[in-house]
Amino acid sequence: MRVTGQVVATENRVGTTNQSAWLRISFLVILAAGITAIVATRSLEASRLHSRLSVPPLYDDVSYFLDAVRWMNAASEQSIFASAWSLLHDHAPFSTLVAVIGLGLFPGSFIGPYLVHAVIVFAFLLGIVWLVWRRPVLEIAACLIAVLCVPVLWHTVTEARPDLPSGLAIGLAAGAIVHRSVLDRSARALAALGVGCGLAVSIKPTSFFAVLALFGGAFAIRLFVDCIEAGGLRISIRRAVGALLWFVLPLIATTAALIGPALVETVTYILTVFVGQRDLWTTGESFWAGLLRFSVGGEGQFGLHYWFAIGLGLMLLRLVLAAVHGKAALLDAVVLLAAVLIAYAIPSVAELKTYYFGAMFYGVFIVAMVLNGCTSLVLIEALLTRFGLGSGVRIYMLTAVRVLALALVAQLFVWHVVIGEISTATPLSAQQQESIRLATERLWSLLRDIKPEKPGPLTVGFSSPYPVTSATIQLYAAQAKTNLVIRNELYHRTAQATGDALLQSEILVLSSSIPHTLVGPRVGDELIARLNTEKGFCSIETQTFPDVTLQVYRRGC
Numbered sequence: 001m002r003v004t005g006q007v008v009a010t011e012n013r014v015g016t017t018n019q020s021a022w023l024r025i026s027f028l029v030i031l032a033a034g035i036t037a038i039v040a041t042r043s044l045e046a047s048r049l050h051s052r053l054s055v056p057p058l059y060d061d062v063s064y065f066l067d068a069v070r071w072m073n074a075a076s077e078q079s080i081f082a083s084a085w086s087l088l089h090d091h092a093p094f095s096t097l098v099a100v101i102g103l104g105l106f107p108g109s110f111i112g113p114y115l116v117h118a119v120i121v122f123a124f125l126l127g128i129v130w131l132v133w134r135r136p137v138l139e140i141a142a143c144l145i146a147v148l149c150v151p152v153l154w155h156t157v158t159e160a161r162p163d164l165p166s167g168l169a170i171g172l173a174a175g176a177i178v179h180r181s182v183l184d185r186s187a188r189a190l191a192a193l194g195v196g197c198g199l200a201v202s203i204k205p206t207s208f209f210a211v212l213a214l215f216g217g218a219f220a221i222r223l224f225v226d227c228i229e230a231g232g233l234r235i236s237i238r239r240a241v242g243a244l245l246w247f248v249l250p251l252i253a254t255t256a257a258l259i260g261p262a263l264v265e266t267v268t269y270i271l272t273v274f275v276g277q278r279d280l281w282t283t284g285e286s287f288w289a290g291l292l293r294f295s296v297g298g299e300g301q302f303g304l305h306y307w308f309a310i311g312l313g314l315m316l317l318r319l320v321l322a323a324v325h326g327k328a329a330l331l332d333a334v335v336l337l338a339a340v341l342i343a344y345a346i347p348s349v350a351e352l353k354t355y356y357f358g359a360m361f362y363g364v365f366i367v368a369m370v371l372n373g374c375t376s377l378v379l380i381e382a383l384l385t386r387f388g389l390g391s392g393v394r395i396y397m398l399t400a401v402r403v404l405a406l407a408l409v410a411q412l413f414v415w416h417v418v419i420g421e422i423s424t425a426t427p428l429s430a431q432q433q434e435s436i437r438l439a440t441e442r443l444w445s446l447l448r449d450i451k452p453e454k455p456g457p458l459t460v461g462f463s464s465p466y467p468v469t470s471a472t473i474q475l476y477a478a479q480a481k482t483n484l485v486i487r488n489e490l491y492h493r494t495a496q497a498t499g500d501a502l503l504q505s506e507i508l509v510l511s512s513s514i515p516h517t518l519v520g521p522r523v524g525d526e527l528i529a530r531l532n533t534e535k536g537f538c539s540i541e542t543q544t545f546p547d548v549t550l551q552v553y554r555r556g557c
Helices: 002-050 061-075 080-088 093-105 112-131 137-147 151-158 163-178 187-203 205-229 233-276 287-291 298-304 307-325 327-349 355-386 391-418 430-447 470-480 495-502 524-533
Strands: 458-462 484-488 507-511 537-544 549-555
Touching: 002 112, 002 137, 002 151, 002 391, 061 080, 061 093, 061 112, 061 470, 080 093, 080 233, 093 112, 093 163, 093 187, 112 137, 112 151, 112 163, 112 355, 137 355, 137 391, 151 163, 151 298, 151 355, 163 187, 163 205, 163 327, 163 355, 187 205, 187 233, 205 233, 205 327, 205 355, 287 327, 298 307, 298 355, 307 327, 307 355, 327 355, 355 391, 430 470, 430 537, 430 549, 458 470, 470 484, 495 524, 507 524, 524 537, 524 549
Parallel strands: 458 484, 458 507
Antiparallel strands: 507 549, 537 549
16 A cells, blocks of 8 residues: 555656646647737738838848749749759749748738748747756746747748748758757767758858858867866867767768758859949948948847847856856856857958848847856856755745746747837838839839830840849749740949940839949939930830839830
């Protein structure tokens, strides 16, 4: 009877523990889903009023919509293997797949891909839960709400390009690498980590060199520190080599499988943009200005806002507490700091810079902010124990801190997300919205009724991406299954070269010169003046808006 009673008691404890774990995970999942839904609703509303959803699809999102429509058109006539192989040859298969899912769920609308990005934000929150699962539920809840107060998460919903989802995935993967010893992990855990990092790399194939450098650097530093703590390199070298192979081989295999089919095209694109067209994309700013761009500069302030200062404060707090606790705690803090610095240095030293190039740093910084905050509370608790405070007092004090932190971030969430003004990564003025909408609708209406002069597709050349995005016309043509060939003559250095290239098309779409930050020289007025005197071409449409004039010419009229 006594043995039976012990077994029953043990089973009751296990049952209670399992029930507690299920209640805990259920609460956190419901919380993550609820706050993600709020962020998605507010972000899409802001996009509908002031950004991408207020106009026809724009660069770069429209490129992935176009790839998705082409893939969907071809999929009905291909095998599953052929469709999958075709998908892997796209510029960014992840974004094409997101667009396919979104357009399939919401046919006739472009809101679908953005809603799928809300699911990506939700998955990021679940990744945060996984990283800090051992912490008290109030602490994890505060982390989740705080993360969704960072503008980068809002922008992830309002942009359909792979950069920001890639940054979030990179942040989780880097956090998973450095947050605990790799020598203590099983071969299966290391292989799963390598596969996960490979998946993160493949979200944005054109950045795979930089992402592999980040993961490799973070893993090497973590492994080196683990070897020091294990007694030195000589003692732990065999374990270190084994851990390295179990991580690196699955990482390379996953990356090769997902990026390999389009590796030549990807490398060609990288060389074209970063070498061949470098002079068109560079900002011309000084090295030191570029070095501060993603932190206290415009991009950093836009994407992280005051959370950059909070993140720095938490990092400094952890370093101070770790120094008090000793070598092991300090080394762990330094490993995470090193990963953040690598993620910051890679986009900062690159000559080409945009807000999206900093996505790698934003993701790693957000995850580091969470890990530093949680670890600081662990170190504070250990410090209170060292000072001899009783367990009851410690529990009371730390619970009070967690409740206070949760209340503070909840207030910030309500103030900035629920009732505040959500920012978007691509803001458009009312005038820009009107120009883009009207110009795109009128040009598409004109082009779909034009018959080519000779048998074959109609060739249309564009001199500027504003007010009509050429890929939008291409997208409409793909949806209507109309055969159009679009030529983007945006990357020439002179008006003469641009004009000569435009003359190769049957329909020419020219925009007047406007102050802009878009690629290519401001030579629209010069091009229009040349075409007005060019023999063999005549104007068939003029659209005049307060900020731009759109002129359409045709050959042979």
